[in-house]
Structure formats: C-alpha cells, structure tokens
Amino acid sequence: MAGVAAAYGRNDARSIRRDSLLLGVAAGPFMYAASMWFLPALTRYLDRDHGFDLVPYHALVLSAFVVIGPVAVLGAVCGLLLIEDKDQRTLAALRVTPAPPSSYPLYRAGTTVAATALSLTAAMALTGQIEAEVVAASVPVTLLCGLNAAAVGFGLAALAHNKVEALALIRAIGLLLFGLPLVPFFYDHPALIAFGAIPTYWPAKAFWEIWDGGNPWPYLAAGALYAGGLAWWLLRRLASQKH
Numbered sequence: 001m002a003g004v005a006a007a008y009g010r011n012d013a014r015s016i017r018r019d020s021l022l023l024g025v026a027a028g029p030f031m032y033a034a035s036m037w038f039l040p041a042l043t044r045y046l047d048r049d050h051g052f053d054l055v056p057y058h059a060l061v062l063s064a065f066v067v068i069g070p071v072a073v074l075g076a077v078c079g080l081l082l083i084e085d086k087d088q089r090t091l092a093a094l095r096v097t098p099a100p101p102s103s104y105p106l107y108r109a110g111t112t113v114a115a116t117a118l119s120l121t122a123a124m125a126l127t128g129q130i131e132a133e134v135v136a137a138s139v140p141v142t143l144l145c146g147l148n149a150a151a152v153g154f155g156l157a158a159l160a161h162n163k164v165e166a167l168a169l170i171r172a173i174g175l176l177l178f179g180l181p182l183v184p185f186f187y188d189h190p191a192l193i194a195f196g197a198i199p200t201y202w203p204a205k206a207f208w209e210i211w212d213g214g215n216p217w218p219y220l221a222a223g224a225l226y227a228g229g230l231a232w233w234l235l236r237r238l239a240s241q242k243h
Contacts (some may be wrong), residue, residue: 028073032065033123040129059211060185062130066123067141067207071148072174074119078112078153079166082238105235112153113146120145123177137210140220144203147227150171151199152177154234181205192193201226 039061043054120142124135144214160166181201184192185208195201202223206216231242 018228026074026077029066029070029119029123033070033126036062036065036127036129039127057185057208058129060182062124062127063185063204063207064178064182066120066127066130067138067145068204069178070116070120070123070235071145071200071203072170072177074112074116074146075149075152075173076156076166076170077115078108078150079156079160079170080163082108082153082157083160083163083166105239108153109131109150109231109235112150113143116146116149119141134210137216138207141203141206141210141216144206144220144223144227145200147231148177148199148203149225151227151231151234154231154238158234196222196226199223199230202226 039054039058043058045051046054055215117139121135121139124130124142130138150172155173156166156169159168173178176198177200181195181198181204184195184201184205202219206219206223208214209216209219
C-alpha cells in the first residue's frame, strides 16, 4: 500500500509541477492568510474614522478567510487532479493493475484532508492574529475542513467534464460555501441549525466556539459525519462513471 501511495504521489507531483494553474490555486490559503496582516490597520481605521469597532467581528473575518474560504480552493485542487486523471484515463487503467480498488480514493481523500489541515494550520499561524492556543485547538477544525475539501473535489470531478467546467462550478460552489455559513454569526436562534445543510457551517461554528472558549466538539462531530457521508456518496457517484 505504501508503494502504491508513493506512485500516486509521484504522479500528483508531476501534474502540479507542469500546471501553473494548480500551483496558483494551491497557494490560495496563504494568500488569504497574508491579507489578514491588514486586519489591525483596518480595525484602527474603522474605529478612528467611522466609530465602528471591528474587534468583536475578528473571529468572523478570520473564519471566512482562513477556515472556510480555503475549503473551495483546496477542494478545487483535488477536483482538478481527479479531472486530469480522468482525461488521461488513469482511473480506468487502475482497474487492471494489482493495486486494490480502494487505494486510489483512499489516497486522494487522505492527501486532501492532510494537505488542507496542514495548509490551514500554517495559514492560521501566518495571520499573526490568532493566538497559539487557538491555533492548536483548531487542528480538528482544519481536519474537518479537509473532509469538506475532499467532498468538493469529488463533486467537481463527478459533475464537470473538463477543467473549464470545473472552474465555473467552483465559482458557484465557492459563493455557497463561503458566504451563507457566516450568517449564523450574527444571530442566536435554534432554527439557524438549518444552515448545517451547508457543509462549511460546521467548521465555522466550531472555530467560533473555540475563539469564545466554548465547546466545539458537538459541531465537529456533526460536521464530520455530514462531510464524510457526503464525500463518500460523491466518490461512489464518481466511481460509477465511465472513464
């Protein structure tokens, strides 16, 4: 299994090296994090010139740009790699190799989760706005974001026929994943649990709980079950297609 994973990894490395689009997309979380360097200056400006205190909304801003924002970006990397594999008929070729049928989906899901968790953890630290304790406590949140990114990637590969279609889809999906899950930050009502239909609601809510010193685990558990089930369903849909 280790040898199979190494072979898949070498194939991914070649794909990313020769595709500048993939390199640019993969850098997205760090570009988001770097934009947060301007948050203190923006906070001072709004307070001084407009009398608006942005501090209570720092958790919202940070969750948008370094927690749920990168999910669509890194999910796009997963999806674009899968689409390239489909174009090169790699997925069809794997069916006649000694590699276990489950090895490729497990590899793709595992690498997406790991890459997302590492990228988001590094991005949180890079912002300079999140205390080390919060970064450490948010590692489970980044893993949940990784599950969401895998689901996005499998969905793109299942629905899009080529990279152009995938990029168009990710724009629409990104708006859904990025904007709507932030609405519950402004309200406190049990009915807002309905936003849980959007997968990125759960990591955002868990991050807010950590920021406020609350208990994130109910949201992490619910989000993991939902994102895991969604990723599995989309992966089965992808596997059922003719490549």
